[in-house]
Amino acid sequence: MEQKKAYKYRFYPSDEQKRILAQTFGCCRYVYNWALRQRTDAYYQHGERLYYEHTAQRLVRLKKQQDTVWLKEVSSVPLQQALRNLDRAFRNFFEGRAAYPTFKKKRHQQSATYASNAFTCNRQALTLAKMDAPLSIVWHRPLPDGCKPSSVTITKDEAERYFVSILVEEDINVLEVTPKMVGLDLGLKSMVITSDGHTHGNPKFAARDEKKLAQAQRRHAKKKKGSQNRAKARLKVARLHKKIADRRRDYQQKLSTRIIRENQVVCLESLQVKHMVKNHCLAKAISDVGWSEFVRQLEYKADWYGRTVVKIDKWYPSSKRCFDCGHILDSLSLDVRSWTCPECGVVHDRDINAAKNVLAAGLAVAACGEAVRPGAVKTKSGKPQRSRKASQ
Numbered sequence: 001m002e003q004k005k006a007y008k009y010r011f012y013p014s015d016e017q018k019r020i021l022a023q024t025f026g027c028c029r030y031v032y033n034w035a036l037r038q039r040t041d042a043y044y045q046h047g048e049r050l051y052y053e054h055t056a057q058r059l060v061r062l063k064k065q066q067d068t069v070w071l072k073e074v075s076s077v078p079l080q081q082a083l084r085n086l087d088r089a090f091r092n093f094f095e096g097r098a099a100y101p102t103f104k105k106k107r108h109q110q111s112a113t114y115a116s117n118a119f120t121c122n123r124q125a126l127t128l129a130k131m132d133a134p135l136s137i138v139w140h141r142p143l144p145d146g147c148k149p150s151s152v153t154i155t156k157d158e159a160e161r162y163f164v165s166i167l168v169e170e171d172i173n174v175l176e177v178t179p180k181m182v183g184l185d186l187g188l189k190s191m192v193i194t195s196d197g198h199t200h201g202n203p204k205f206a207a208r209d210e211k212k213l214a215q216a217q218r219r220h221a222k223k224k225k226g227s228q229n230r231a232k233a234r235l236k237v238a239r240l241h242k243k244i245a246d247r248r249r250d251y252q253q254k255l256s257t258r259i260i261r262e263n264q265v266v267c268l269e270s271l272q273v274k275h276m277v278k279n280h281c282l283a284k285a286i287s288d289v290g291w292s293e294f295v296r297q298l299e300y301k302a303d304w305y306g307r308t309v310v311k312i313d314k315w316y317p318s319s320k321r322c323f324d325c326g327h328i329l330d331s332l333s334l335d336v337r338s339w340t341c342p343e344c345g346v347v348h349d350r351d352i353n354a355a356k357n358v359l360a361a362g363l364a365v366a367a368c369g370e371a372v373r374p375g376a377v378k379t380k381s382g383k384p385q386r387s388r389k390a391s392q
């Protein structure tokens with residue numbers, strides 16, 4: 001079964017390529033922000049909803065105007081793609097997955113997406129529209145044989161590093177079915193606790209580099225605004241941030257792959273990190289751990305490999321419920337690491353007990369679609385989708 005998969009590589013542009021990319025990023029940002037303004041104004045001033053098609057038509061007119069004629073100097077494909085990205089941001093907003101789209105800033109990560117008509121990719125030579133030479137890419141792993149990239153996204157991050165992400169359709173083999181199932185609980189001391197009693201360390205990446213980062217931030221704050229030194233200090237802060245993020249993502253990727261490979265069904269709580277981050281004591285630890293990104297990885301890997309991820313209601317009392325007898329405590333404060341059930345006398349490790357409850361609740365949901373709390377359970381399953389498509 002064909003799945004979309006992105007391969008990301010670092011590359012080092014020539015000065016000429018840097019110039020073209022800078023211009024393209026600038027135009028994409030301009031078009032994105034312009035269209036966001038158009039859509040917002042249309043709605044608030046005329047109660048009208050604009051979609052991709054409308055903004056694409058208006059873009060054609062915009063490029064003919066005297067003061068924005070410079071938009072014609074870059075490839076038109078990434079500009080249309082910027083409108084599509086905005087369309088997706090709006091869809092995510094309307095469907096409750098994200099906040100209202102915001103303007104893109106020059107200082108943040110820059111990106112430009114090229115559809116298949118705006119680049120050529122022969123073996124390992126990738127050349128973008130308006131460029132003469134292929135990008136100098138570090139191919140740390142090869143693209144799958146005979147694949148046809150459907151789009152290419154170029155990014156330049158805050159630490160001024162360039163990456164290319166190549167989207168390909170790839171045949172991913174479903175893993176052999178295994179009887180193993182697991183419940184996961186999100187911990188603060190350990191990132192993931194599994195129902196079979198394993199803890200996967202909390203690699204507090206930010207904490208490790210926190211001192212360095214704090215020092216760099218102080219130095220940055222002291223520099224005179226607009227000075228060359230301030231720009232340098234800002235870059236240093238950005239590099240540290242990126243280093244921390246890279247290390248965290250690497251760890252999460254390895255762990256999510258391992259959990260999906262080893263288990264047929266993975267049950268977890270759908271924590272709404274957004275709300276938990278508002279709680280100050282927990283905020284830092286939770287955003288450090290990056291739970292939501294981890295869950296996202298588990299879900300798409302489950303889709304690839306024919307596994308099932310079951311999410312249970314975050315209000316299910318997984319920590320307070322005794323796994324052995326079902327007794328539910330009135331309260332259990334966060335600092336209590338282990339407790340004794342007043343009903344049956346079993347001593348519980350807080351997190352392992354929670355993970356066991358998550359697994360039991362998740363299996364109930366997966367087995368018969370039973371709601372742990374009616375109307376509040378969402379399940380996401382990789383397997384049924386796969387078999388449906390296969391039978392068509």
Ligand SMILES: [Zn+2]
Nearest residue numbers: 322325341344
């Ligand atoms: Zn009990």
